[in-house]
Amino acid sequence: MEKTLLIEKMVAGGFGLSRKDGKIYLVKGAYPGEVVEVSIEKEKKDHALCKTKRVIRSSADRISPPCEHFQSCDGCEWMNVRYDKQLEYKTSIFVDQMKHIAKLEVPTPTIVPTSPYHYRNKLEFAVSSERLGYFKKGTNDFLPIKECLISSRNLGFLKLGVEKVLKDHKKFSSNVDRVVLREAEKNMVIFVSKRKLTPPKIEEANNIVSLENRSHVVISGRQTVHKGKAFLKIELNGIEYTIPAKSFFQVNYSGASELAKIVKKYAKGGKKVLDLYCGVGFLSLQLADVCEKILGLESSPISIKAARKNARTNGISNTKFLLSKVQEWNPKKHFDTVVVDPPRSGINLSVTQKITSMKPSRIIYVSCDVTTFARDVREFVKNGYSIEKVTLIDMFPQTHHFEIVSLLTST
Template identity: 30%
Template sequence: MNPPIELTIDKLVHGGYGLAFKGERAYFILNALPGESIRAEIIREKKNTSFGKTVEILHPSPLRIEAPCPHFMHCGGCHLQHLEYTEQLRFKRAILEETFLRIGQIKLADVEVIASPPWHYRTRAQFKVMKRPGNVQVGFFAVQSHRLWAIDQCPLLADRLNELLRGIQAEREGFLKPDITAEEFQVRTSGDESQWAMDFVGQPPEFEFAEESATMVPDGNLNYQTQHGNFRVGSNSFFQVNRFLLEPLVSKSIEGASGSKALDLFSGVGLFTVPLSRDFEQVVAIEENPYAVSDLQENLRANGCANVQVLGSDVSVIHRWGPKDWEDVDFVVFDPPRQGVERGVLGQFVKHQVPACVYVSCDPTSMARDLKILCAGGYQITSTQLFDFFPQTYHFETLIRLRRPISS
């Protein structure tokens, strides 16, 4: 391994890296803040780019704080614990604005930032199991690697999940039995922590520990109770992991929206579909994951939503729609995965001049690309909110509402 290299950090960039330059080479360094002089260990190199992490701080930034978690910069889960929380929010807002300008040529005005309680917000975690002869470890991937970093608690997780993790760590020798094949597992809890579930890939050991103050759901179907409805969420369905911002995200997304027909594209288990069904005469929900579709159908039944048509399909099904299908559509929710919305799907939406939409995304890059298409198609941004769904990490959710000018 090369000796650590001395660098001065220019700015904080996407990924939570401090960026520095030396000659032709760009250095992306974790645990480094603008203005700091540091020594960094280089972990990975590409053509003109190196990735690494700080091993010594020569001249600290006044914004630097002591990371509260002892696993910070060993475990790969967090990127920003060394930055005070309000500064994390300032950084994320700057990244959002810069990304929209660079990729979408869109100048975002008045970005409202919605903070989260910065710890114990997560209701889901995925752990790895690493077996060696006579030894087993449970934890997350180590920073910038696929090695395992063992942990017994994580301050991002709801307390219930940390209790479960402690129970599993106490009994982890069970993974060593020859017939046990599980190499990873997921733990989940409902927003109020009254229920929990563990989902294993492969055959898990028999755990003896009891979690008496909450109910284990053996079929993995958790019940999340929210102000917008109750949601069954199975182990293979997507559901937002920040239990504190889930409700405000939905409220802000659909606030004041009502009319004849709403489309919920990428609907998941129906987090937006259920409240939309109260304010629109008709709703069409499109979701391709059959497990999520099954949860969605149960959630529509349980919440009394009789006016929803479910299409268990890729959203590109809308290419086959005729003018009748688009008639009366007055609102669309786009909540796509990281890669964003296919260009042709956005094209259909623009072509049929749907009056208004909301776009929710965890990836500012694909979102800026897609918003460029919508803005070029005549839509105007009416509000932008940054929801900090993932404190201590560089990730966040963005919610943008758009509408066509009344005269067009």
């Protein structure tokens, strides 16, 4: 069924919102002020999900997308709109979600931009016919990628080197399920396969690792190092980090540097600080010179080991790192400041309760998902906290995603 709609504003998930005949239409590929003809993909009683079929009245903010894969690829859905508008949409999505989910009226926050292109230090590719690619929009069909414009330039070159080797080694290539490229001071190629692999030489690669992996989690499984080391190194704001192949690290280094500066500003003067979901100690170690003691908690053994190593390398002695799932840990001490940086799914109710039961005077909640953030903030507010400060960071230009850094204080 087709419909003509006027787009009112952008909302979470990167949709343009339209209201007609008492119903809400969430439209992909349309921007505020536009009149579009849409096809309805999914219809519920009070709302419908739609795709833009034809733009009848176009927004003046549309631009010609510089990437040849735009529209067919699943990433970078906002690449055809001006970057300053992308930033504006992100702040309004934040305010909107806070109103509707957290039930809070908040002022429009500041958003810190990053480089609109060439920012990603990690890329995950599918492999088919010796080519590296992503998936076609909304499908599991392979889409060969010539150049990814949000990839760091160096990873772009590395990708070409990997593809050349895959072409020259067809049998090897047919056994590779995924290829992950990571970059820090040096680069790394990670081959993922259900089988044990012996990768050929790749001149452009500083480090080559393979993962024998049957699970749906791409970066997991038995690891073998074929060239160089199983970790990368990067210095951010004067702290040197070792990042193991299998550990999480922020995908946008300039955004990560900004993130650390803001968290540091919000946490300054903390006496006993708890850093939940601490990864390789990224935020804990940044706080070491402005806070007295920091305890980091993380469920990945490799990341915790790296966090301890990172503290030693930097001569930092006021941090401790504990291997535990946050939900399984029971605090025995009081913490005046709690930093929380969970995965996209946010924190569950038991963790919110655990945090508030410690009665910290400050909670610094870092999130890459506005919807789960708003849900969790609602719980903190019910428990006597209010949002004192918020800064957004555009960690993911050309997409509808962004990072939130917030300071909640007890009222």
